[in-house]
Amino acid sequence: MELAVKQDIASHIRQAGLRPTRQRLALGDLLFTGQHRHVTAEILHQEARDVTEHVSLATVYNTLHQFTEAGLLREVNVTGTKSFFDTNTREHHHFYLEKEDMLIDIDKDKMELSGLPTPPEGTSVEQVDVIIRLKKD
Amino acid sequence: MELAVKQDIASHIRQAGLRPTRQRLALGDLLFTGQHRHVTAEILHQEARDVTEHVSLATVYNTLHQFTEAGLLREVNVTGTKSFFDTNTREHHHFYLEKEDMLIDIDKDKMELSGLPTPPEGTSVEQVDVIIRLKKD
């Protein structure tokens, strides 16, 4: 990992109130360098194994949740059995290809929700998820 | 269970191409009599235990999936770890109360999606899920 990139990611992580440890830097590099992506813990763990000394799966989970908490990632649930984490935290929506079990971003201005209904008394909107499930035809 | 209701449910199940067994009738009764509801396998299993002789959890899962397959139910995924099944299969959306881990229906005409984006070549839309996550404030 280049020095410039490393420091970029380190400050990213510090801004989240987390220590830039070796593991977080490695995962941050995989997540925040280059294109936006949708990863599962499993996938990220695999990738980390390929490029760095060692990161445990538990640490991958910890880190994904900490990053999400800090607003660096966004969790996306499409199946009842696992989670994706999206490096794009801007408001946008998703196609979900069931067969391939993969997500595709939908540009925010490609689709609009007209008039969110008023949430029940005492609650407020935290996040809006729109998932368009696709099948092969 | 009354006879009239029983036969109603039996035909419901037959229309789905399934045999109206004791277990399916019991579950169908819990699901399709009265108000629309959002159930988990666990909850339905509990309820079934209270009103009938015996239904195994595996059968509850089988049945929920068969009913879903047949268009009698709709699966809703809000967390990465479990599924809800909605007895309302009309197009509509959901509030999700994270704290209580429960769903609330949003009437279809309370919110509109303007212009679904065109799905990628070779795919077509199977289902559109809109979930508005709510937090207590």
Place this chain on the structure above:
DNA sequence: ATTTGTGCAAATCGTTTGCATCTGA
């Protein structure tokens, strides 16, 4: 009689936890 469904227990998958050890500020 044949096909379909069911129950049970074991297996699986994704995820979380407890705790001893290590590491960054």
Place this chain on the structure above:
DNA sequence: TCAGATGCAAACGATTTGCACAAAT
């Protein structure tokens, strides 16, 4: 130094599977 982070293995919750037995047509 010492709060915070990590690794490991065990625990966990939801779901699925394999297979012998039972029930529906």
